[in-house]
Amino acid sequence: MAPPDVESRVAPPLVNCAQCEGMLPQGLGEIECVLCGAMCRVSHQPTVIALKEEKVQCPHCMTAVEAGTEKRPADLTCGACSGIFTLTRKIVKVEVQCPSCEANLRIRPRPGKRELTCPGCQNAFFVTF
Numbered sequence: 646m647a648p649p650d651v652e653s654r655v656a657p658p659l660v661n662c663a664q665c666e667g668m669l670p671q672g673l674g675e676i677e678c679v680l681c682g683a684m685c686r687v688s689h690q691p692t693v694i695a696l697k698e699e700k701v702q703c704p705h706c707m708t709a710v711e712a713g714t715e716k717r718p719a720d721l722t723c724g725a726c727s728g729i730f731t732l733t734r735k736i737v738k739v740e741v742q743c744p745s746c747e748a749n750l751r752i753r754p755r756p757g758k759r760e761l762t763c764p765g766c767q768n769a770f771f772v773t774f
């Protein structure tokens with residue numbers, strides 16, 4: 646049986662490519678722009694500190710466990726019950742507004758242009774990140 650997953654509450658900031666200004670895939674370190682292929686170095690010390698010091702509840706015994714690493718996913722072992730679980734990356738979502746009916750939609754941002762269909766009015770529109 647696979648260990649249970651706990652989603653992190655900390656996520657690296659969304660940043661743009663220095664070369665083409667398109668959104669980079671979320672993460673820290675050497676990130677390749679999917680739009681132009683440029684390699685960009687993404688660092689954000691407050692996020693690294695927050696990831697290392699993040700405390701999450703053990704899904705087995707509800708004890709607070711400190712991550713101790715900036716890597717996600719990270720396999721953690723609870724010191725109280727020896728339960729094993731995986732601390733996964735936070736799934737970032739942004740709100741976009743439908744230009745027709747002004748409904749707010751929560752989506753995962755991805756680099757480039759996407760066509761969305763509003764579930765409220767069924768109109769299609771484009772968003773670019």
